[in-house]
Amino acid sequence: MFTIVEVDNVSRKSSPGRAEIYNISPGGLKMYTKYDLSLKKYNIKIDIMFQLIGRSFSFSGTPVWQIEGHDSGYYYGIDLDIDDHTQKDLIERIKQHSASSSK
Known part of the structure; x- marks a missing residue:
């Protein structure tokens, strides 16, 4: 899920929107919505x-x-704002997910 929190430097709060994550790395992700x-x-x-x-x-x-994208949807590249500790945790989780998916 995602919410819009800022538009043109003005704080906003949208309703949650559904999104599918296609790729993820420590610095960003690709999503479809x-x-x-x-x-x-x-x-x-x-x-x-x-x-x-x-x-x-x-x-x-x-x-x-x-x-x-397909079905009137859109793919987005998202740069993530992430601290070092969370980035390390995310990397470990990605490795675990990759290992379990390749079995």
């Missing part, structure tokens, strides 16, 4: 929440690119 965030018109910041290997994560992030 039905929502058009109109990145060509607006500078947006979001909060994104997800679970990975039994741990909930919540990050602020900035969408940096948008590509129209």
Whole structure:
């Protein structure tokens, strides 16, 4: 899930939107959603929440690119704002997920 928290440097709070994460790394992620965030018109910041290997994560992030996808949806590249401790935890969870998925 994600919420829009800022539009053009003005605080906002949208209703939660559903998103699917396709790729994730310690610094960013690729997600798909039905929502058009109109990145060509607006500078947006979001909060994104997800679970990975039994741990909930919540990050602020900035969408940096948008590509129209299938079923009238959109793919987004999100740069995550993440501290070093959480980044290390996320890396370990990604490794665990990759190991369990490759079996």
